[in-house]
Amino acid sequence: ISGPLFFTLYIYYLSKFYELFDTVILVLKKKPLIFLHWYHHAIVILMVWSWLQYGITYSSLGTIANTLIHVFMYYYYFVSSLGGNVWFKRYLTFGQIIQFAVSFILCGPYLHYHFKRGCSGWDAFLFSMAVNGSFLFLFVRFYRSSYGKGKAADKK
Template sequence: MSDVEEVTLLMDSFDFVTDVTPFSSLETPVYTCIIYLTLLLLCKLLVRIRGKSFNAALQPIVIGHNIFLSLGSALLLAALLYELFENAQAVGGTPGHKLWTIWCDEPPRRYTKGRLYFYYYVNYIFKFYEMADTLILALRDRPTPFLHVYHHAATMVLCWSQLREHSTTQWVPIVINLVIHVAMYYYYAMASLGINVWWKRHLTTAQIVQFVIDVWVCAYATYLKYMFHYGTEDGADCGGTMLAGYFGTGLLFSYLVLFINFYLANYIYKKVQKKRKAL
């Protein structure tokens, strides 16, 4: 069997098995968060001891890092969309039920394993590398606000939890997040090159819209599952667990609140303060 055939077989048969699949154990997100925060403190301490940042030395790395993440996100997005399209074509029934079937994937699981789930796993692995964003900021002696630190760590945990509980709705936030990351890391790459990009504010707006959609999708799927098992109204036994639904919805809602607060602080309150100073 050739290497290409082995990779194809791995993708087609992939499933996230706790304590068997690499980085699937509970210890992985726990230890990763501890190491992440420890390295962040060490980077800040190193800059303080040195007396100046590593900004100049890191410049080529920063450019390459952002270009890699923008292009990598674009490739993974293309692969995910193609697989979703293929799955939609394979779903029987009326066209209006295709995305619903993939989104809810009522047991027995059909779409929360195999090639699509392999792409979810690749997205999860990306989250470990994306944590380097915060460490680079610290080494460049740039601010590392709570939103930034929390978002990177929590998203890794979120991806792990949804893989572990075989959530079927995760493709929605993953696809939207990849779209945002293509644009966001492109913006960071251009900023590193000294090129002005006018749509920075709109990127934050897009992130807020992203989390509004994510929260609704996850909350609605959780509601359907709850009504199916415990309610008196019609529901749907969407794949995944109630724990995944509650955790995912809650965490995404916290993102929404924090990003709205970031938007208000940086684009509304600052504007008001400038007007008051000008009077």
């Protein structure tokens, strides 16, 4: 990877350190952190680094999807910090679930290019799929525990 794609992925990589710093702030404020939160913010740095290290060009799709989710997520955090209520909170989590599920659909083209044309980055690909699989599992579990049938978050 080189040029604008590398630069964009590198900025995205750096943004993951900011998100990790966000987690440190929550810890210093003695806010409770669930496993999903700290695991996600710690391992995603390694995953994005592997994209840069091994030149995974298809990672730009994940970067776009994740950045879009984070725009809405940080809007939610901002409004919540001001005491406001955001109606789409549960859809943020659902959007993240969709994002990770779609990553498995996108495996098809990568696998085609890898086995037919010798596309690089096999180790980073496998690592990303393992991480995305764990994220999918953890986000589905979080969604069910937070918004499942009869949960307080569902009541109006």
